[in-house]
Structures are given as C-alpha cells and as structure tokens.
Amino acid sequence: MTPDVWLPIPPADIEGLPEGPNYRYWNGGEDFPADPAHCAFYVVPYMKPVEVGQRPLPHLGSVQVVQTLSAGIDHVQSGLKYLPEGVLLCNARGVHETSTAELALTLILASLRGVPDFVRGQDRGEWLSGFRPALADKNVLIVGYGSIGSAIEDRLVPFEVARVARVARSERTTARGPVHPLTELPSLLPEADVVVLVTPLTETTRHLANADFLARMKDGALLVNVARGAVVDTKALLAELDSGRILAALDVTDPEPLPPGHPLWHAPGVLVSPHVGGPTSAFLPRAKRLLVDQLHRFVNREPLRNVILTTGATGA
Known part of the structure; x- marks a missing residue:
C-alpha cells in the first residue's frame, strides 16, 4: 500500500x-484528511494546542515517523505511549535558530536599553532621557547550548560582550570554548549580567530557574x-x-497563554x-526545506535527520 504523509502545509506549496x-x-482541522491508520509519516501541526497535535496519535497504527516543526518535543511527548514501537520522533533543528536567536537579542537589548519605558513614555508624551545599561562589556550565560544557543552566541559577538559562558546537559568543548555541565550553574550564575534560557523542557529542567537559581543571580541581572x-518557577520569579x-x-x-490579570503582566x-x-517570515522556507529533505530520506530509506528518540527504546 502506498504510504500516506500528513503535512500541515498544503503539499502544492512545497x-x-x-x-x-x-x-x-491536515493542519489540525476537525476532520482527518484520510484514515490515520494509513499514515506513515506524520508532521505535527505547528503552533496548535497540545490536544490538537496529539489527537491522531492513538490512531496511527502504521506510522513510522513523527516530525515536529518545533525545536521542542514536549507538546507531543506525553502522547507517544499511543504509538507502536520503533517510531522515530524528529524535531525541527535548523528551522528556528534564526528567528529565536533574533528574538533573544531583541529582548536583551530592549530590556537593557529600556525600550518598554520609552514606548510607555511616548504614549504619555514624556521624554525619558538618561543613561541605560548597554549589552557591551556584559557577561552572558547561555543555559541550553544546542543549535539555538550557538546561534544566539553568533549574534552576541558583534555587541562586544565581555564573556559568554555556555551550559548544557553534558560537558564538552566547542571551537568557541568550553560548554559547562548543568552541575556548574551555581558557580556561573553569580558572574552573569544576562542569563539566557534556551534549554529543552524535560523533567530535569522543569523549574530549573527556581528560587535558589534566581537568588544566585547578581543584583540587576537580566x-x-x-x-x-x-x-522557570513563576512564583519564585515573581x-x-x-x-x-x-x-x-x-x-x-x-501558565501560557498568560491569562488576563496574571501578576506577571504588571x-x-x-x-x-x-x-x-x-513564527516569523523565516519559519516557512526553513520548514519546507526540512520536510523536503526528510521526506526524500524517508522515501529513499536513508537515515533521517534530527532523530530525538525511538518509541519503545530504553529511556524513550
């Protein structure tokens, strides 16, 4: 039988x-496009609620690959128990580095330079001049040094930061310097002016930025x-x-979306x-390139990229 491939982007557009x-x-609509039992390659709809992306999983009896269009897999991981053994779960490494790194730098610069204050001042017609912190000469700590963390460091270089420290699950060495294990966070946090979290959400990293983590950050750090x-432990952060x-x-x-009236808003x-x-203009062309490459590999029975786990394997 010819296998079905479910795509959240119209095939004619790829x-x-x-x-x-x-x-x-299929992009999460109420009706499935065909019998899920015939689906061999399932691409999870992007930016949809968890229950939408997981809805076909119990019915995918013949699926061989589940491909996310996100870097994280936490939105599908709890549904993997419905799948047969041997299914490859692949993420979207290579798709989000550019956009996420851009936003990380935007948030750093906007926060340090006081852009939200300027916007509010403009609304009130106030001229809020004065000195503000610069990113230059700051120590930056990147927690979660994968491909996105590396892309963030790429964009930090022109801003003349004093030092970049890198932390990941396991210790290693890169061309730019050492990557420290998570166990060294307590000694690294007090030195950082800016701490960037870009780690996947796992049981190990849930509430990683807890009261103790935050207390170790220096006064005035971002x-x-x-x-x-x-x-992040929201209560501790507040x-x-x-x-x-x-x-x-x-x-x-x-929580997310952040509900009206939540104290984080104010x-x-x-x-x-x-x-x-x-979700920027950079997403779609990179997502399409990933899907074309993965599907050529799938059809030609070549190893797939970005395999995070195999269902039924030890630790999956």
Missing part, C-alpha cells in the same frame, strides 16, 4: 517533494527565557521581580512577548 507517497493536508515557560532585584524578559510563561522590570520566537 516544491521538491519526492514522488511516491500520498500527501494529505533573565531571558526563550525556552519553555515551565523552565518574588524576585517584586523585590526589584533582577529583571526578566520572557517570550514564554507558565510585575516590575519584566518584558513579556507572546511566544513569538519561532
């Missing part, structure tokens, strides 16, 4: 798809979260923000953007 599969367009909201000791710039929050020293690190 140049270069390999011949062979039946391409079905916490930037472009990872997942639950990487306590630090209310004290005025640190600043925060958050593209992701816990906490002192915080800038909130509505999870817009990925």
Whole structure:
C-alpha cells in the first residue's frame, strides 16, 4: 500500500517533494484528511494546542515517523505511549535558530536599553532621557547550548560582550570554548549580567530557574527565557521581580497563554512577548526545506535527520 504523509502545509506549496507517497493536508482541522491508520509519516501541526497535535496519535497504527516543526518535543511527548514501537520522533533543528536567536537579542537589548519605558513614555508624551545599561562589556550565560544557543552566541559577538559562558546537559568543548555541565550553574550564575534560557523542557529542567537559581543571580541581572515557560518557577520569579532585584524578559510563561490579570503582566522590570520566537517570515522556507529533505530520506530509506528518540527504546 502506498504510504500516506500528513503535512500541515498544503503539499502544492512545497516544491521538491519526492514522488511516491500520498500527501494529505491536515493542519489540525476537525476532520482527518484520510484514515490515520494509513499514515506513515506524520508532521505535527505547528503552533496548535497540545490536544490538537496529539489527537491522531492513538490512531496511527502504521506510522513510522513523527516530525515536529518545533525545536521542542514536549507538546507531543506525553502522547507517544499511543504509538507502536520503533517510531522515530524528529524535531525541527535548523528551522528556528534564526528567528529565536533574533528574538533573544531583541529582548536583551530592549530590556537593557529600556525600550518598554520609552514606548510607555511616548504614549504619555514624556521624554525619558538618561543613561541605560548597554549589552557591551556584559557577561552572558547561555543555559541550553544546542543549535539555538550557538546561534544566539553568533549574534552576541558583534555587541562586544565581555564573556559568554555556555551550559548544557553534558560537558564538552566547542571551537568557541568550553560548554559547562548543568552541575556548574551555581558557580556561573553569580558572574552573569544576562542569563539566557534556551534549554529543552524535560523533567530535569522543569523549574530549573527556581528560587535558589534566581537568588544566585547578581543584583540587576537580566533573565531571558526563550525556552519553555515551565523552565522557570513563576512564583519564585515573581518574588524576585517584586523585590526589584533582577529583571526578566520572557517570550514564554507558565501558565501560557498568560491569562488576563496574571501578576506577571504588571510585575516590575519584566518584558513579556507572546511566544513569538519561532513564527516569523523565516519559519516557512526553513520548514519546507526540512520536510523536503526528510521526506526524500524517508522515501529513499536513508537515515533521517534530527532523530530525538525511538518509541519503545530504553529511556524513550
């Protein structure tokens, strides 16, 4: 039987798809485009609620690949128990580096230079001049040094930062310098003027930025979260923000979306953007290139890129 491939982008809009599969367009609508039992390659709709992306999973009896269009996989991971053994879960490494790194720099610069204050001052017709912190000469700590963390460092270089420290799950060496393990965070945090969170959300990193983590940050330091909201303990962050000791710039929050009236909206020293690190004009061309490459590999039975885990394998 010819395999079905479910795509959240109309197949006619993707140049270069390999011949062979039946391409079905499904972007989270109420009706499935075909029998899910015939789907061999499922691309999870992007920027949809968790329950939408997971809805087909219990019915994908013949699926071989689940491909996300996000860097994180936490929105599908809880549904993997419905899949047969041996299914490859692939993420979108290579798609979001550019947009997310751009936003990380935007949040850092806007927060340090006081852009939110200027916007509010403009609304009131006030001229708010004065000295503001610069990014130049600052120590930056990147927590989660994968491809996005590396892209953020690429963009930090022209800003003449004093030093970039890198932290990841495991210790290693890169062309730019050492990557420290998470166990060294307590000694690195007090030295950082800017702490950028870009780590995946796992049981290890949930509430990584807890009360102890935040207390180790130096007075006046800026916490930037472009990872997942639950990487930060919101209650602990609010306590630090209310004290005025640190600043925060958050593209992701816990809860998310941030509901009306939540104290994070009006906490002192915080800038909130509505999870817009990925959805920019840079997303679609990179997503299409990834899908074309992955599907050529799939059709030609070549190894796929970005395999995060295989269902049924130890630790999956």
